[in-house]
Amino acid sequence: MSEEKSLNFLEEIIENDLATGKYQQIITRFPPEPNGYLHMGHATSICLNFGLTQKYDGYTNLRFDDTNPVTEDTEYVESIKEDIKWLGFEWKHELYASDYFDTLYEYAVTLINKGLAYVDDLSSEAIAQLKGTPTEPGKDSPYRNRSIAENLDLFERMKQGEFADGTRTLRAKIDMAHTNMLMRDPLIYRIKHAHHHRTGDKWCIYPMYDFAHGQSDAIENITHSICTLEFIPHRELYDWFIEQLGIYPSHQYEFARRNLSYTVMSKRKLLQLVNEKHVNGWDDPRMPTISGMRRRGFTPQSIRTFCEKVGIAKRENVIDFSLLEFCLREDLNQTALRAMAVLEPLKLVITNYDAATTEMLTSENGPDEAYGHREIPFSNTLWIEQEDFMEVPAKKWFRLAPGASVRLKSAYIVTCDTFDKDAAGNITTIYCTYHPNSKSGNDSSGIAVKGVIHWVSAAHAATAEVRLYDRLFKVENPQSEEGDFKDYINPQSLTTVQAYVEPSLTKATLQQRYQFLRKGYFCLDKDATSEKLVFNRTVTLKDAWAKEVKKA
Ligand code: ATP
Numbered sequence: 306m307s308e309e310k311s312l313n314f315l316e317e318i319i320e321n322d323l324a325t326g327k328y329q330q331i332i333t334r335f336p337p338e339p340n341g342y343l344h345m346g347h348a349t350s351i352c353l354n355f356g357l358t359q360k361y362d363g364y365t366n367l368r369f370d371d372t373n374p375v376t377e378d379t380e381y382v383e384s385i386k387e388d389i390k391w392l393g394f395e396w397k398h399e400l401y402a403s404d405y406f407d408t409l410y411e412y413a414v415t416l417i418n419k420g421l422a423y424v425d426d427l428s429s430e431a432i433a434q435l436k437g438t439p440t441e442p443g444k445d446s447p448y449r450n451r452s453i454a455e456n457l458d459l460f461e462r463m464k465q466g467e468f469a470d471g472t473r474t475l476r477a478k479i480d481m482a483h484t485n486m487l488m489r490d491p492l493i494y495r496i497k498h499a500h501h502h503r504t505g506d507k508w509c510i511y512p513m514y515d516f517a518h519g520q521s522d523a524i525e526n527i528t529h530s531i532c533t534l535e536f537i538p539h540r541e542l543y544d545w546f547i548e549q550l551g552i553y554p555s556h557q558y559e560f561a562r563r564n565l566s567y568t569v570m571s572k573r574k575l576l577q578l579v580n581e582k583h584v585n586g587w588d589d590p591r592m593p594t595i596s597g598m599r600r601r602g603f604t605p606q607s608i609r610t611f612c613e614k615v616g617i618a619k620r621e622n623v624i625d626f627s628l629l630e631f632c633l634r635e636d637l638n639q640t641a642l643r644a645m646a647v648l649e650p651l652k653l654v655i656t657n658y659d660a661a662t663t664e665m666l667t668s669e670n671g672p673d674e675a676y677g678h679r680e681i682p683f684s685n686t687l688w689i690e691q692e693d694f695m696e697v698p699a700k701k702w703f704r705l706a707p708g709a710s711v712r713l714k715s716a717y718i719v720t721c722d723t724f725d726k727d728a729a730g731n732i733t734t735i736y737c738t739y740h741p742n743s744k745s746g747n748d749s750s751g752i753a754v755k756g757v758i759h760w761v762s763a764a765h766a767a768t769a770e771v772r773l774y775d776r777l778f779k780v781e782n783p784q785s786e787e788g789d790f791k792d793y794i795n796p797q798s799l800t801t802v803q804a805y806v807e808p809s810l811t812k813a814t815l816q817q818r819y820q821f822l823r824k825g826y827f828c829l830d831k832d833a834t835s836e837k838l839v840f841n842r843t844v845t846l847k848d849a850w851a852k853e854v855k856k857a
C-alpha cells in the first residue's frame with residue numbers, strides 16, 4: 306500500500322465519518338443551476354462528488370438548483386445531463402430544487418410559527434441600508450415585530466399573488482447585530498411573478514439560494530455537501546436553518562474554485578462570449594465548456610485524469626492549461642488512429658516513378674501492432690508540407706533541400722533534384738528521384754537518411770477544412786486584469802486551412818480521434834458533411850507555448 310496517494314482533506318473527513326459510524330453510507334450531490342453550459346470548473350466538482358461516492362461506495366444525486374425562474378432553461382438541463390454522462394458518471398436520482406417548493410414553503414411557515422421569520426415591507430434598498438457594515442451592527446426593520454398571525458396571513462397572500470414584485474419579502478429573524486452579515490435577518494423568500502421552466506405559473510414567490518440549498522440537501526439526506534470557498538460564510542446560516550427546522554443534519558464542506566489559465570470560468574462571462582459572438586456558441590471548440598472541449602476532441606479520460614492530478618485545494622489558484630493538454634496527449638497517444646494530412650501543401654513530383662501507377666503501401670494505425678495497419682495509395686505526384694523543404698538549408702537540416710534526401714513515411718527515400726518558383730518567388734513544385742530499393746520495411750538501398758516526412762498522394766487525397774486553435778485569451782488570468790475581460794481576447798484564436806488528407810479519412814467518425822503524423826491530434830467536427838470534411842486540431846504534439854517561454 307506504500308504507493309497509495311495520500312488522502313485529500315475530504316477523503317480524510319469521510320474515512321473518519323465512516324470509521325466512527327457517523328454514516329453507514331455517504332451521499333453527495335452535484336447541484337448545478339441550469340443557467341448555462343457546464344465548464345471545466347464544474348468538471349472538477351463532478352469528478353470530486355462522483356469520485357468520492359465511487360471510492361466509498363455511496364451515491365451522488367444530480368440536483369438542479371432551479372430556484373431562479375428568470376435565467377433558467379430546459380436547454381441547459383439537457384446539456385448538463387449529457388455532459389455528466391459523457392464524463393463517465395452516473396447519478397442516482399435526478400432531482401430539482403423546484404420539486405421541493407411545497408416543502409420549502411412549509412418550512413417557511415414553520416419558522417414563522419416559531420417566531421423565527423417575518424414579512425418585511427421594506428424595499429431591497431431600504432433593507433440594504435439597515436444592514437450595517439462588518440464593523441457596525443444593523444438596525445431592525447420596523448416590520449420585524451409583526452405578530453405570528455399577521456406574518457402567516459401576509460406570507461399566504463404573497464403566495465396567492467396579491468403583491469407586486471419587490472414589495473414584500475420573507476426574512477429569517479436572527480440577529481441584526483450578528484458578526485456574520487449573512488445572519489442579519491437574511492431574505493428567504495422574494496416575490497417574482499415569473500414563469501418557471503418546470504413549475505410554470507404555480508408560484509410567484511421563490512426561495513433564496515440559502516433557504517433552498519441546505520434544506521434540499523437535508524431532504525435528500527446528503528451527508529457531505531461540497532461547495533466552493535465563497536460559501537464559507539453561508540455555512541452558519543445553513544446550519545441555523547437545519548437546526549431550527551429539526552431536519553436531517555447535512556454538513557457543508559468547502560474547497561477552492563478551480564481556475565484554468567488563458568480562459569475564464571464563469572457561466573455569466575461565457576454567456577457574454579456567446580451572446581456577443583466572440584465565439585460560435587457554447588460548444589465552440591475554444592470554449593472551456595465541457596461541450597466545447599468534447600467538440601474540440603478532448604477525451605473524458607483526459608479530463609478525469611487532470612482533475613485527479615490537480616486534486617483539491619483550500620486556497621484559490623490558477624492551474625496551467627498545459628497540464629490539461631499534457632493529460633490529453635498521454636491519452637490520445639494511446640487511443641488515436643494514425644493518419645497523414647498535409648496542412649500547407651507543396652507539390653512534389655517523382656520524375657522516375659511511372660505516372661500511371663498507383664501502389665498501395667501499408668502503414669501502422671496506432672502506437673503499436675495491436676492497432677493493425679491500413680493501406681495508403683502512393684503515386685508520382687504527392688503533397689508534402691511547405692515547411693519540409695528549404696531552398697537554402699539551415700544547419701542540421703534533415704529534410705528536403707536541393708540535393709538532400711529524406712524518407713517519405715511508410716514509402717521510399719527520395720532525393721530532391723530541382724524546383725520551380727512562380728513570379729512572386731514562391732516555390733510551387735519540387736522534383737525528386739526516388740530510390741526503388743528503399744521501400745519501408747524492405748530497404749536494401751544502403752542510403753542513410755535522418756528525416757522522415759509525411760505526404761499524401763495528390764490524385765487520391767481528399768480535401769478538408771482544418772481548424773487550428775490557439776488560446777482564447779492573450780493573458781494568463783483575464784478576470785484579474787484591468788478593464789473588461791473581453792479586451793484580452795486573442796484575435797488569432799482560430800486559423801482555418803485547406804488541407805489534403807489521405808483517403809481513409811473520408812470515413813472519419815465524430816467519435817474517433819486521429820493523430821495526423823507530425824501535426825498533432827485531430828477529430829472530425831460536427832460541421833462536416835458528406836461533401837465537406839472538417840477537422841479540429843485538438844492539440845499539437847508538443848507544447849508550443851512551453852518552448853516559447855523557454856526561448857523568451
Ligand atoms: P458560475 O459562476 O460559472 O455560474 P456557479 O458556481 O454559480 O458557477 P453552479 O451551477 O451553481 O455554478 O455550480 C454547480 C457546482 O459546481 C457548485 O457546487 C459549484 O461550487 C461548482 N463549481 C462551479 N464552478 C466551479 C469552479 N470553477 N471550480 C470548482 N467548482 C465549481
Ligand code: MG
Nearest residue numbers: 337338340572
Ligand atoms: Mg451560480
